Amino acid sequence: MFNVGGLELVAIALVALVVLGPDRLPAALRQAGSVLGQLRRMSDGFRIDVRAALAEDAVDRSGAEPRVD
Secondary structure, three states: OOOOOHHHHHHHHHHHHHHHHHHHHHHHHHHHHHHHHHHHHHHHHHHHHHHHHHHHHHHHHHHOOOOOO
């Protein structure tokens, strides 16, 4: 998704450890995981809604008779 390799992840982890310190880092990681989980659930819900709307539109179009005025 973000095209981040192993070396970049290690660098990010080291910077986070230096900035936050070993005491606050676990809480920050838990909070980040919680936020990412919420974003994933929201995007899944949005995806389901869009697919349902598209499927509903496809059913409406396939069952409709052409109008002749």
